[in-house]
Amino acid sequence: MSDQYAIGTPGTPWGDSEKSEWLQQQTKQRSYERDVVDVIESLKKHFDVTQYGTLDYAQFGFEDYPLYVVKTRNWQKGRPVVLVTGGVHGYETSGVHGALRFLQAKAAEYERYFNVVVAPCISPWGYETINRWNPKTIDPNRSFKEQSGVPETAQLMAYIANLNEPVLAHIDLHETTDTDNSEFRPALAARDGVIHDNWDIPDGFYLVGNSVNPEIAFQQAVLDSVATVTHIADADQHGCLIGEPIAERGLIFYKAQEYGLCMGFTNARYVTTTEVYPDSEQATPEECILAQVAAVTGGFDYVARAL
Ligand SMILES: [Zn+2]
Structure with missing residues (x-):
């Protein structure tokens, strides 16, 4: 089989030795400190920055990574909380950036409607090693479940739970890349x-909503906003995107809570997962970042109008 993976025996699940063989092959390829933490530092002038946890990965020959959320400063009890998450999958660059x-250019505009909280890079080790x-060998975006014990997800879930305020909207920023296949x-x-x-x-942008909570008009508002920046993905010849039948153009649904997806953990009314395609010949890295920002503003504009 041509696509046989270099580690393990086909048909046999990996044990500890295959997992550690995989880990030994991973190397730092870019800097969380420089690309992310330095930007977060620069935001402190206008936003509140909180370290909500640490990933203790010096034990694996890497570093201990501090984890941050950025919040709008004018936080008011009783105002709806809206959440943006990036870098659940660290390799998905435009999600982080x-x-x-969004924080640098747009978040302050939403302060009058919402308490805004942003976790820009949930998996900094994945960001640095492009994983x-x-x-x-755990996928954080299948691990947003109570008592998962996965440090990337458990610490964020605990932090958001301790805010002790319901989350009204949550937009989780992802990419679907050629390296997925x-x-x-x-x-x-x-x-x-x-x-x-x-x-x-798929060549183009699409959304994954939560099938138990579709909010189609909200999803459509996100898609309409993104379409001003980049193209929306067409379904394949089976009417599917990544194997799932589309509900609308550029929109599929997954069972968020059942799969342990990030978008499911707050039980917010308005949730979606963005999927930018960075390998398109029609999209630059900058356009991918702008598509993510447009997704967030399109979604939050919709929710603000619905208040
Ligand atoms: Zn992803």
Whole structure:
């Protein structure tokens, strides 16, 4: 089989030795400190910055990564809380930089409607090593469940729970990349000792909503806003995006809570997951960042009108 993964035996799930073999192959390729923490530092003039946790990854030969949320300063009890999350999958670059850009360029405009909280980079180790998993071969975006014990997710969930205010809207920023098919899905199949049917990577932006809470008009408002920046993905010949039948153009639904997806953990009324396609010949890295920002503003504008 041509797409056999380099680690493990086909049909046999990985044990500890295969997982540590995988970890040994991972290297730092970019700097969380310089690309993310320095930008967060520069935001302190206008926003409140809180460290909500740490990833203790010096034990694996990397670093201990501080985890930050950025909040609008004029936080008022009783005003709706809205949340933006980026870098749940650290390799998905525009999710991290889209969250930071939203803070730099737009977040202050929403202060009069909402208490805004942004977690720009939930998986800094994944950001630095360009990975979907954490060092223990765990996908954080399947781990937003109570008592998951996954440090990327558990610490954020605890922090948001301790705000002790309901979250009205949550937009989780992601990408679907060509490396999903060339690296990350083959790695997942190898880890679990199974075979995956590959699907075509959609060329364009799409959304994954929560099937138990669709809020179609909200999703459409996000898509309309993004369409002013970049193209929306068409369904494949089966009427699907990543194997899932579309509900509308550029929109599919997953069961967020059942799968442990980030968008499900707050039980917010308005939730969605953005999927930018950074490998498109029609989109630059800057356009991908702007598409993420447009998704957030399109969604929050809709929610503000609905207040
Ligand atoms: Zn993702």
